[in-house]
Amino acid sequence: MSSDYKTTKGQDFDRGTFESLLRRKVFLWQSFEPYGAVKGLFDYGPPLETLEAEVINIWRDHFIRTEKMMALKCSMLTPYEVLKTSGHVDKFADYMCKDPKTGEILRSDHLIKDVLETRLKSDKEARGEKIEDAEEDQKKKKKQAKAAKAAVKLDDSVRQDYEHTLATLDDCTGDDMGALIKKHDIRNPTSGNEVEPPVSVNLMFQTQIGATGKEPAFLRPETAQGQFLSFQKLLEYSDGQLPFASASIGYSFRNELSPRSGLLRVREFLMAEVEHFVDPASGKKHPKFHTVRDVTLPLLSRTTQNEGGSTPETLTIGEAVDSKLVDNETLGYFLVRIQAFMAKIGIDMRKLRFRQHMQNEMAHYAADCWDCELLSSYGWIECVGCADRSAFDLSVHMKATGVPLQVREPLKEPRRVEEWTALLDKKKSGPKFKKDAGKVQAALDGLSQDVREKLSISLRDEGKVSVDVAGVEGGKVELGKELVTFQKESRTETMREYIPNVIEPSFGIGRILYSLMEHVYWTREDDIARSVMSFLPTVAPIKVLVVPLQKDARFATLLQTLSDRLDEDQISFRVDQSGVSIGKRYSRNDELGIPFGITVDYQSLEDNSFTLRDRDSTKQVRASLDEILEAVVKMCKGKMGWEEIRRMLPAFESKEEQEG
Amino acid sequence: MSSDYKTTKGQDFDRGTFESLLRRKVFLWQSFEPYGAVKGLFDYGPPLETLEAEVINIWRDHFIRTEKMMALKCSMLTPYEVLKTSGHVDKFADYMCKDPKTGEILRSDHLIKDVLETRLKSDKEARGEKIEDAEEDQKKKKKQAKAAKAAVKLDDSVRQDYEHTLATLDDCTGDDMGALIKKHDIRNPTSGNEVEPPVSVNLMFQTQIGATGKEPAFLRPETAQGQFLSFQKLLEYSDGQLPFASASIGYSFRNELSPRSGLLRVREFLMAEVEHFVDPASGKKHPKFHTVRDVTLPLLSRTTQNEGGSTPETLTIGEAVDSKLVDNETLGYFLVRIQAFMAKIGIDMRKLRFRQHMQNEMAHYAADCWDCELLSSYGWIECVGCADRSAFDLSVHMKATGVPLQVREPLKEPRRVEEWTALLDKKKSGPKFKKDAGKVQAALDGLSQDVREKLSISLRDEGKVSVDVAGVEGGKVELGKELVTFQKESRTETMREYIPNVIEPSFGIGRILYSLMEHVYWTREDDIARSVMSFLPTVAPIKVLVVPLQKDARFATLLQTLSDRLDEDQISFRVDQSGVSIGKRYSRNDELGIPFGITVDYQSLEDNSFTLRDRDSTKQVRASLDEILEAVVKMCKGKMGWEEIRRMLPAFESKEEQEG
Incomplete structure (x- = not known):
C-alpha cells in the first residue's frame, strides 16, 4: 500500500521519512520509552496535543453547539453487570x-x-x-x-x-x-x-472497584453505554421531547494483544460519540434534512462491494435516501455533517469516502451502517462509524434492571384496547397460598395475551388450569374456577410507550489526527529534504513564528510589543532567535506546521512595519503592526484566506528564503 | 461546618436544597444509577460537562498559551515498574x-x-x-x-x-x-x-496489558510520572534551554475504599498538572516574577498553624518571597497565577486562601508546598497543590533505567577537576578473567572517589586489593599490582551535568468545579425558592435564553433569524417555548445559570427590537438586534460587563418578571 499512496501534491510518500519527522518534532512517541516502551500506547507531544485540542473544539462547535446536543461525561470504570448486559463480556x-x-x-x-x-x-x-x-x-x-x-x-x-x-x-x-x-x-x-x-x-481491561473483591469492573470499550444509562436524565432535560442527541468526548480502552499500525490501533483512545435518540415510528426523519439534501457524498455501496468494485458513486444525499441506499434521513444528515467536519479540519476530500457495511460486518441488531473512511499510507481506514443501533441497548438494559429506559407520551387520540385479564380470587387464594399468593399473581401477570386466551378455554372446558410458578408447589400450580378468572376487558389507552431507536456517529479521534497529519504533509519541489505540514490556520498547533532578522539587542522592545499584542489577541506563537538564517528558521518550523511568520527587521525599527509570510506559498507581504495582526486573527478564525490578504497588503520580496 | 457556610449573598446555605437543584437540572449524578449506582463515580450532565470544557479552555489559555508551556498527553495505563520506582506501589x-x-x-x-x-x-x-x-x-x-x-x-x-x-x-x-x-x-x-x-x-486500580500475564499495570494515580519520563523529548523541543514547563490535562484514578464527600473524593478524576523544570543552581528565580511582585495573596503560614491560628495574612508575593515565607520566586509566581485563574473562572475571592503544608504533610523530598484551598460547605478543601518536588522523580527514574533524565550544558569557563582513575591492565586481566573482565572493570567504574583513594593506599601498602564483583569468583575479586592501577589524574571539564528541580502546580478540576458551583449559588431575596447560579458569562454552559412572549406562529421567522445570528456568532443558546409565563421561564433557567435572556415580543415584529435581560439583576434593556448581539458577544468574551451595557442601551421595564 505504502508505495501507492501519494502526498497531497502527488509526490511519493515515504512513511519512514514521515515518521522520523513526527519523532524529531515530538508529535508523538511510544509511552514509557525509558522503561522500554509499551506497544499500543502513545504519548502526544506539544504539537499533537494542541492539534487534538483544536480539533476537539471544532468538533464541539460543529456538533454539540450547532446541533444542540447534550454533552455528557460518563465514567470510564464500568461495573461488570453493565457490560455483561451490553454483550461485551461475551462478545468483545x-x-x-x-x-x-x-x-x-x-x-x-x-x-x-x-x-x-x-x-x-x-x-x-x-x-x-x-x-x-x-x-x-x-x-x-x-x-x-x-x-x-x-x-x-x-x-x-x-x-x-x-x-x-x-x-x-x-x-x-x-x-x-x-x-x-x-x-x-x-x-x-x-x-x-x-x-x-x-x-x-x-479485549477489555479488567480491574476491581474497592478492596472487597465484590465489585469486578472493566475499563469501558466504548463511551456509548454510559449515555444509554443516562437516558432518563436526558429525556428530563429535553422536557420529554424527541428526537434529541447526547454527545460524549472521552477515552475508551481495548486490550489489543499484539497491536500494530501505530496510532491506528491503540489500547487507550479518545472517542467522540453521538447517540441520537429517535422515535422509530417517525420514519427516522430529520428536521434539518432539507438543508443538506443537495450535498454530494462519495458513497461506496454494499452492492458495489459485492460486485468486487471499490469506486464510490457520487450522489446527493437526497438521492441516496430517496432510493433507500442510505436507510433514513437521520443517518443521511449525519453523513453530510461528518463530511463537513472533515473538510473544516483540513482532511483532503479526495482521500475520504463513505463505505456501507457488508451484512456480515454489522451487529445483528443494526439496521444500516456507514463508515467514513480516510485514505492513508495504511490504506482506507475507518475513522467514523455511523450506525443505526436500533432499540437494542436501551431494551437490554431495561430488561436487566427493570428501570424504564423508554418514552411515555400522550396519544393524540385515546385508543380502545381489548385485553385478557387473569386474576386470582384474593379471599380464596390467600388462605391457600399464604405468602406465595403474590408469586402466583405475578406468574399470571407474566402470561402473554395468547396464553391467557388459551387458558380461559381450558378453564371453561376442564374446570382447572396449570400454571408455572417458580418455587411454589414444586414449580407448577393448579388453579380451579374458584381461584382464578380469565376475562376479556376493554379499556381506553391515553399514553403510548416506546423504546427509542439510536443512530450513532462514533469518531476515533486518534485515527482522524493521524490521517490528517499524512494528508497535510508534503515536501518542497526544490528541495525534498524540506518538509511542510500544511495544517489549516484554524487547527495549527502554533499560529505564528516570530523571527528577528538576527540577534540584536535593538529588536528587544519591538519583540516585546509584538509578543504582548499577540497575547492580547490570544494567538499562540513561538519566537525563534537562534543564530541560523531566516530561511532555515522558517524551513524547520514549516515542519511544525506554523502557518504564518512575522519578521522583525531593521526597517521595523524605523517605521513599525513587519513582513508576514505564508507557509504554503512562502510569499510575503509587508504592512503595519495593526494590519498584520488583523490579518492573522482573521485567518486563524477561518474568516479570511491568504489569497485575500495578499491582494489587500503590499507584497514583499525576501532574498533570505531562497538562500536558507 | 455546613451550618456556618454562607452563600455569596450572606444567606444560610442548605446543602440538601443545593444538591437537589444539581440533580433536577442534571448537573451530575452517581454513575450507573439503573444498576444501583457506584460510589465515588459521577457522570456530568450537559450543564456541568460544558462548564468543565469552558474552565479547561480558560486554563489552557491562562497557563499553556500565555506561559508557553509544552502541552503533553501521556498514557493512563502505566506499567508496574514505573510506579514501583516512583514509590507509588509501596506508599500510595x-x-x-x-x-x-x-x-x-x-x-x-x-x-x-x-x-x-x-x-x-x-x-x-x-x-x-x-x-x-x-x-x-x-x-x-x-x-x-x-x-x-x-x-x-x-x-x-x-x-x-x-x-x-x-x-x-x-x-x-x-x-x-x-x-x-x-x-x-x-x-x-x-x-x-x-x-x-x-x-x-x-489505592491504585490494577490491571494487565496484553494476555500473557507478564505486563502488570496500574491506572496512573497522577499525570506527573508520564511527564517526567518525557523529559528528554521536552528538553529537545526547548532546544536544551531551561527553565521550561510541561502541562498535562488528563484523568487519574484512586481506588478509594469508602468514598464520601460527593465530588470532592472520587475514584476517577480530571487533573491539570504543570511540571516546571528549573536549574536548582539558579535559585529558582522566575523571569516574570517582577510582573507580579506587588500582587497580594492570603497566606496561611506553617508558623501560624503551629500556633493554632487559621487566619491568613495578606502579603504581597514580593514580601513573602523576600522573607523566605514562600521558598522561591518560581513557587511564588505560580501562586499568583493560580489566584488569577480562580478569579477568572468566578471563584469567590473571599473563599480562597493559600495554606502552607506542615512538615509532616509533605513528601520527604519536597522543599516547600502550598495548597490553594477553597471554602465550601465541606470546609476548606485543597483544590490546587503547589509543591517543589526537588529532583526526586527524575533521579529515581534515571537510576532505575539508566536513561539520562538530566541536562548537559557547556560551562561558561572550562574547569580543572582532579579524579582518581581505576583501570585494569587489559593484557593481563583478559587471560585471567576472560569474559568477566568487563564486569570487573564495571565494578571499578562504580567505585566512588573516596573508595578509589583508599584502595590506592591499600594497593601500595599491601600489594593487592579486594573488590566486590557480583557473579565473579564468588562475588569478591582479588587484584594485585600487576592487574590494577589507581591514579590521580586531572582533566578539563567543559560541560556541566545536573538534574533539574521540579515545581508542580497540580489542579483537581472536579473539586474546583464543585466549589465554583457552591460559590455562584444564591436565592432571590423576595423568594427563596428561586435559586440562581451566577456563572460568569465567560464560563456559563449556555449563554443566552431565547423566550418568545407566547406561542404564536408569527414569531417563527424572527426566532429563526435570531437563532441563525446567534449561531453565526458561535453563542450557545436555548429556546424556551413552553406555555408558562416569561417570568417563570426566566426563573427556572436562572437555575442553569444562563446569564442573558432575549425576549421576542409583538414590538419585535414591528421594529426588529428585542429586550435583553441580565440574570443577576433581572434588569432589562431594549435595542436593535445588532446592538443586542454585539453586547452579548462582548460580555461572553469578558470584554464588557452588564453595567456598561446598561449605561449604553435604553432600559426596559417588564411587568412579567415580577408576576412570574
Whole structure:
C-alpha cells in the first residue's frame, strides 16, 4: 500500500521519512520509552496535543453547539453487570493462539493471514512473477526467514485454496480457524513452533472497584453505554421531547494483544460519540434534512462491494435516501455533517469516502451502517462509524434492571384496547397460598395475551388450569374456577410507550489526527529534504513564528510589543532567535506546521512595519503592526484566506528564503 | 461546618436544597444509577460537562498559551515498574480494617475518628453541655445507634486521652492505629463487631496489558510520572534551554475504599498538572516574577498553624518571597497565577486562601508546598497543590533505567577537576578473567572517589586489593599490582551535568468545579425558592435564553433569524417555548445559570427590537438586534460587563418578571 499512496501534491510518500519527522518534532512517541516502551500506547507531544485540542473544539462547535446536543461525561470504570448486559463480556473478544514453548500470544486471524500471504509471495517469486512491493516484501521475508523458505512453488490447487481462505477469513469462527491452522500446518513464524488451538480472549481491561473483591469492573470499550444509562436524565432535560442527541468526548480502552499500525490501533483512545435518540415510528426523519439534501457524498455501496468494485458513486444525499441506499434521513444528515467536519479540519476530500457495511460486518441488531473512511499510507481506514443501533441497548438494559429506559407520551387520540385479564380470587387464594399468593399473581401477570386466551378455554372446558410458578408447589400450580378468572376487558389507552431507536456517529479521534497529519504533509519541489505540514490556520498547533532578522539587542522592545499584542489577541506563537538564517528558521518550523511568520527587521525599527509570510506559498507581504495582526486573527478564525490578504497588503520580496 | 457556610449573598446555605437543584437540572449524578449506582463515580450532565470544557479552555489559555508551556498527553495505563520506582506501589496506600463477620472494609483512621467523636459527643450530652451542631449530631447518632449507647459520661482522663488521640491521628502508623483500636475497644459502628488489625491497601486500580500475564499495570494515580519520563523529548523541543514547563490535562484514578464527600473524593478524576523544570543552581528565580511582585495573596503560614491560628495574612508575593515565607520566586509566581485563574473562572475571592503544608504533610523530598484551598460547605478543601518536588522523580527514574533524565550544558569557563582513575591492565586481566573482565572493570567504574583513594593506599601498602564483583569468583575479586592501577589524574571539564528541580502546580478540576458551583449559588431575596447560579458569562454552559412572549406562529421567522445570528456568532443558546409565563421561564433557567435572556415580543415584529435581560439583576434593556448581539458577544468574551451595557442601551421595564 505504502508505495501507492501519494502526498497531497502527488509526490511519493515515504512513511519512514514521515515518521522520523513526527519523532524529531515530538508529535508523538511510544509511552514509557525509558522503561522500554509499551506497544499500543502513545504519548502526544506539544504539537499533537494542541492539534487534538483544536480539533476537539471544532468538533464541539460543529456538533454539540450547532446541533444542540447534550454533552455528557460518563465514567470510564464500568461495573461488570453493565457490560455483561451490553454483550461485551461475551462478545468483545478476539481469537488467540498461544505458542506453548515461547508463551507468545498471536491473534489467530493475523497468524493465518501472515503465513499464507508469505507463502503466496514465495510462490510468485518461484514462478518468476514480479512482486508488487519488493521493499516491503524484503522486510517481511527477513522477519519470517526461519519459518518461510524462500521461493517455494505451490500447486495451483493449493494456491487457489490459500487465496480463497484469505478472502473468507473474516467470516471464520474460532473452530474454523483452528481447522485451517491444522490443515495448512500454520506455525508461529518467529519460532517455527506449532501453536495451540484458538481460544477467545476478551479485549477489555479488567480491574476491581474497592478492596472487597465484590465489585469486578472493566475499563469501558466504548463511551456509548454510559449515555444509554443516562437516558432518563436526558429525556428530563429535553422536557420529554424527541428526537434529541447526547454527545460524549472521552477515552475508551481495548486490550489489543499484539497491536500494530501505530496510532491506528491503540489500547487507550479518545472517542467522540453521538447517540441520537429517535422515535422509530417517525420514519427516522430529520428536521434539518432539507438543508443538506443537495450535498454530494462519495458513497461506496454494499452492492458495489459485492460486485468486487471499490469506486464510490457520487450522489446527493437526497438521492441516496430517496432510493433507500442510505436507510433514513437521520443517518443521511449525519453523513453530510461528518463530511463537513472533515473538510473544516483540513482532511483532503479526495482521500475520504463513505463505505456501507457488508451484512456480515454489522451487529445483528443494526439496521444500516456507514463508515467514513480516510485514505492513508495504511490504506482506507475507518475513522467514523455511523450506525443505526436500533432499540437494542436501551431494551437490554431495561430488561436487566427493570428501570424504564423508554418514552411515555400522550396519544393524540385515546385508543380502545381489548385485553385478557387473569386474576386470582384474593379471599380464596390467600388462605391457600399464604405468602406465595403474590408469586402466583405475578406468574399470571407474566402470561402473554395468547396464553391467557388459551387458558380461559381450558378453564371453561376442564374446570382447572396449570400454571408455572417458580418455587411454589414444586414449580407448577393448579388453579380451579374458584381461584382464578380469565376475562376479556376493554379499556381506553391515553399514553403510548416506546423504546427509542439510536443512530450513532462514533469518531476515533486518534485515527482522524493521524490521517490528517499524512494528508497535510508534503515536501518542497526544490528541495525534498524540506518538509511542510500544511495544517489549516484554524487547527495549527502554533499560529505564528516570530523571527528577528538576527540577534540584536535593538529588536528587544519591538519583540516585546509584538509578543504582548499577540497575547492580547490570544494567538499562540513561538519566537525563534537562534543564530541560523531566516530561511532555515522558517524551513524547520514549516515542519511544525506554523502557518504564518512575522519578521522583525531593521526597517521595523524605523517605521513599525513587519513582513508576514505564508507557509504554503512562502510569499510575503509587508504592512503595519495593526494590519498584520488583523490579518492573522482573521485567518486563524477561518474568516479570511491568504489569497485575500495578499491582494489587500503590499507584497514583499525576501532574498533570505531562497538562500536558507 | 455546613451550618456556618454562607452563600455569596450572606444567606444560610442548605446543602440538601443545593444538591437537589444539581440533580433536577442534571448537573451530575452517581454513575450507573439503573444498576444501583457506584460510589465515588459521577457522570456530568450537559450543564456541568460544558462548564468543565469552558474552565479547561480558560486554563489552557491562562497557563499553556500565555506561559508557553509544552502541552503533553501521556498514557493512563502505566506499567508496574514505573510506579514501583516512583514509590507509588509501596506508599500510595491507606490502612484498612476488615470486619471479619460482614466482610466490610473500613478506613482505619476514619473508623477511629468516627467512634471517638461519637463517644465525646455522647459525653458532652451526658454532662448537659450544649452540642454545637445538633442536627448533624442527630444524624450520626441514628446511624451509630447500635454501637453507641446514648449519653455516656466519660472520665476526665479518658476524655483527654480521646482528644489527644484525635489531634495526633494523622501522624499514626498502621501499628499505632492497631494499638489504639485495641486500647479503646473500637468496633465497626454499624455491626458492633471487633475488626481485624489495620493492613495497608494500595489505592491504585490494577490491571494487565496484553494476555500473557507478564505486563502488570496500574491506572496512573497522577499525570506527573508520564511527564517526567518525557523529559528528554521536552528538553529537545526547548532546544536544551531551561527553565521550561510541561502541562498535562488528563484523568487519574484512586481506588478509594469508602468514598464520601460527593465530588470532592472520587475514584476517577480530571487533573491539570504543570511540571516546571528549573536549574536548582539558579535559585529558582522566575523571569516574570517582577510582573507580579506587588500582587497580594492570603497566606496561611506553617508558623501560624503551629500556633493554632487559621487566619491568613495578606502579603504581597514580593514580601513573602523576600522573607523566605514562600521558598522561591518560581513557587511564588505560580501562586499568583493560580489566584488569577480562580478569579477568572468566578471563584469567590473571599473563599480562597493559600495554606502552607506542615512538615509532616509533605513528601520527604519536597522543599516547600502550598495548597490553594477553597471554602465550601465541606470546609476548606485543597483544590490546587503547589509543591517543589526537588529532583526526586527524575533521579529515581534515571537510576532505575539508566536513561539520562538530566541536562548537559557547556560551562561558561572550562574547569580543572582532579579524579582518581581505576583501570585494569587489559593484557593481563583478559587471560585471567576472560569474559568477566568487563564486569570487573564495571565494578571499578562504580567505585566512588573516596573508595578509589583508599584502595590506592591499600594497593601500595599491601600489594593487592579486594573488590566486590557480583557473579565473579564468588562475588569478591582479588587484584594485585600487576592487574590494577589507581591514579590521580586531572582533566578539563567543559560541560556541566545536573538534574533539574521540579515545581508542580497540580489542579483537581472536579473539586474546583464543585466549589465554583457552591460559590455562584444564591436565592432571590423576595423568594427563596428561586435559586440562581451566577456563572460568569465567560464560563456559563449556555449563554443566552431565547423566550418568545407566547406561542404564536408569527414569531417563527424572527426566532429563526435570531437563532441563525446567534449561531453565526458561535453563542450557545436555548429556546424556551413552553406555555408558562416569561417570568417563570426566566426563573427556572436562572437555575442553569444562563446569564442573558432575549425576549421576542409583538414590538419585535414591528421594529426588529428585542429586550435583553441580565440574570443577576433581572434588569432589562431594549435595542436593535445588532446592538443586542454585539453586547452579548462582548460580555461572553469578558470584554464588557452588564453595567456598561446598561449605561449604553435604553432600559426596559417588564411587568412579567415580577408576576412570574
